[in-house]
Amino acid sequence: MNGPIPHGGDLTAARARFPGRSDWLDLSTGINPWPYPLPRLDAAAWTRLPDAGRTADTEQAADAFYGAPPGSALAVPGTQAALQLLPALRPPSRMAVVGFTYQEHARCWRRAGHAVTETPSLAEAVAAADVVVAVNPNNPDGTGLDPSDLLRARAALAARGGWLVVDEAFGETRPELGVAGACGAPGLIVLRSFGKFFGHAGIRLGFVLADADTQAGLRDALGPWAVSGPALELGRIALADRPWATGTRLRLRAAADRLAGLLSATGLRVVGGTPLFVLAATEDAAGLHERLMQHGIMVRRFDERPHWLRFGLPPDADAEQRLRACLAAYA
Amino acid sequence: MNGPIPHGGDLTAARARFPGRSDWLDLSTGINPWPYPLPRLDAAAWTRLPDAGRTADTEQAADAFYGAPPGSALAVPGTQAALQLLPALRPPSRMAVVGFTYQEHARCWRRAGHAVTETPSLAEAVAAADVVVAVNPNNPDGTGLDPSDLLRARAALAARGGWLVVDEAFGETRPELGVAGACGAPGLIVLRSFGKFFGHAGIRLGFVLADADTQAGLRDALGPWAVSGPALELGRIALADRPWATGTRLRLRAAADRLAGLLSATGLRVVGGTPLFVLAATEDAAGLHERLMQHGIMVRRFDERPHWLRFGLPPDADAEQRLRACLAAYA
Numbered sequence A, B: 001m002n003g004p005i006p007h008g009g010d011l012t013a014a015r016a017r018f019p020g021r022s023d024w025l026d027l028s029t030g031i032n033p034w035p036y037p038l039p040r041l042d043a044a045a046w047t048r049l050p051d052a053g054r055t056a057d058t059e060q061a062a063d064a065f066y067g068a069p070p071g072s073a074l075a076v077p078g079t080q081a082a083l084q085l086l087p088a089l090r091p092p093s094r095m096a097v098v099g100f101t102y103q104e105h106a107r108c109w110r111r112a113g114h115a116v117t118e119t120p121s122l123a124e125a126v127a128a129a130d131v132v133v134a135v136n137p138n139n140p141d142g143t144g145l146d147p148s149d150l151l152r153a154r155a156a157l158a159a160r161g162g163w164l165v166v167d168e169a170f171g172e173t174r175p176e177l178g179v180a181g182a183c184g185a186p187g188l189i190v191l192r193s194f195g196k197f198f199g200h201a202g203i204r205l206g207f208v209l210a211d212a213d214t215q216a217g218l219r220d221a222l223g224p225w226a227v228s229g230p231a232l233e234l235g236r237i238a239l240a241d242r243p244w245a246t247g248t249r250l251r252l253r254a255a256a257d258r259l260a261g262l263l264s265a266t267g268l269r270v271v272g273g274t275p276l277f278v279l280a281a282t283e284d285a286a287g288l289h290e291r292l293m294q295h296g297i298m299v300r301r302f303d304e305r306p307h308w309l310r311f312g313l314p315p316d317a318d319a320e321q322r323l324r325a326c327l328a329a330y331a
Helices: A011-017 A043-047 A052-066 A079-089 A104-111 A122-128 A147-159 A212-222 A229-239 A242-265 A285-294 A317-330 B011-017 B043-047 B052-066 B079-089 B104-111 B122-128 B147-159 B212-222 B229-239 B242-265 B285-294 B317-330
Strands: A073-076 A094-098 A115-119 A131-135 A163-167 A188-193 A206-210 A269-274 A277-281 A308-312 B073-076 B094-098 B115-119 B131-135 B163-167 B188-193 B206-210 B269-274 B277-281 B308-312
Touching: A011 B052, A043 A229, A052 A073, A052 A188, A052 A206, A052 A229, A052 B011, A073 A079, A073 A212, A079 A104, A079 A188, A079 A206, A079 A212, A094 A104, A094 A122, A104 A115, A104 A131, A115 A122, A122 A131, A122 A147, A131 A147, A147 A163, A147 A188, A206 A212, A242 A269, A242 A277, A242 A317, A285 A308, A285 A317, B043 B229, B052 B073, B052 B188, B052 B206, B052 B229, B073 B079, B073 B212, B079 B104, B079 B188, B079 B206, B079 B212, B094 B104, B094 B122, B104 B115, B104 B131, B115 B122, B122 B131, B122 B147, B131 B147, B147 B163, B147 B188, B206 B212, B242 B269, B242 B277, B242 B317, B285 B308, B285 B317
Parallel strands: A094 A115, A094 A131, A131 A163, A163 A188, B094 B115, B094 B131, B131 B163, B163 B188
Antiparallel strands: A073 A206, A188 A206, A269 A277, A277 A308, B073 B206, B188 B206, B269 B277, B277 B308
């Protein structure tokens, strides 16, 4: 077993390092800071076991929202749960992850006994492995892979019994990249996160869009009642609210553009991102990270990419001003 | 992979069989019908990833409530999640389950490749296996195993690297049977369900009370953010509310006594139970089950025990009267 990977959003660790501070501004995640307004949830969502009907209703809403064929979506308690379980559905294989990306994929495949490599390109990954994992758009650099390249990769892998796993955790902000419409094809497994775009990361809801065999394997590994009633209920309602999603896409894009401008203006080099976060580079990223922490601002750094910092969206004008002031003083 | 096991609470299946009915009375589970009053939950429980601090606060509340040494409790998204994952933490072993009980244990150990037997007594189970699973008090018959016998079994199993798994899903109603106080001892794994006693089965919260090695293995298998923020928050608050728990124990006991009286008065033979359900026997249990279903009353039957029916607590006087009328007409 390998150790836990550091992630954004760890307020507990921040508080432990700076016990005097109470005004933390958390920009260390890629979660929408303007969450879907919490509706009044059916009391039975809390009290009753989430039965097959409740689960199916939410999965149907997910198929429709993600543009996948009916019957594609399996609800899971956060996509992390799928990352943990998918590797156990295959005998030891060669797995290649495309580019520097979300590290839990490699960790989970390794802990299940697979041989894991990181390759710079999709084509090299397909040539090298039975299972290819691509995050699209990529976290943290925002690189987008062409859906037609992905679908060709899927076909090549499936022809030899392989899988293409596409993690579309930030897919709502770049709908043109999505491959959910092809789900059902053998070997294609698409992961969608509910919490990031809808701003409710705490409820633990995600979807695996895949063929029936993969779904059956995951269902068996998860067992009954894997996803909570409140998560299913909130998901069902929010996924059906297209006007909210449309407005939110515009709002996030504008906010990310504004954040990129702020970062550039204070001397950082914007090197990537999605509408849910901006990736910036600077010579002394470690020093800037530390200074931001000292001012109560959490951002994400990466041990393996020492010049990078990832910034989530400031939730309001005060937060933006705090960030600007701290960066300007350091520039 | 073996097929899903039928469970109580499947309103979807009931509705599919009787599409005309809308007034279902669900007595097919052992969930407290008077749930802990839902407090106003911190918005961050929904929006933020449930970080280590939030999880630790709830786990500490669980240690205190269950009377386990500090550091014993690991929060899981329902005890079913622990059932699914525990068997993967051991090489293929001989597992024995004590008596006729909750069937998910056997299913989960079998699917992970262990050799599973059902034995009538704890002593025979310890003699026959490396891993012994006992549900205490037992579901559905309510049989209680003596805690000192369980702790002796734990020692015997641990001496040869074995485990004693005690599923105390209905433990709140029989606190004198609990062995959580001994947690930390090698090989002792106690499972506690939050949803049944607190009446919130939908939120998916349970605890594994165990030594550090078992906890580490489960943490690694679950990955980060396994339990939702709303579940952790509700759990933390409810587990600390001792007056509510004390009052609820009394209320459930009185309600179960009353239900047992009702069942006896209408000609059924009460053969077991806990304060959360009553087990009754009758010659034509299948016929009675069907008649109750036709009247919109769901109870639990058991393919392997054709004379048994398990009744959950009627939530109010109307429900009780509906049940009484239906049983009286059939007697």
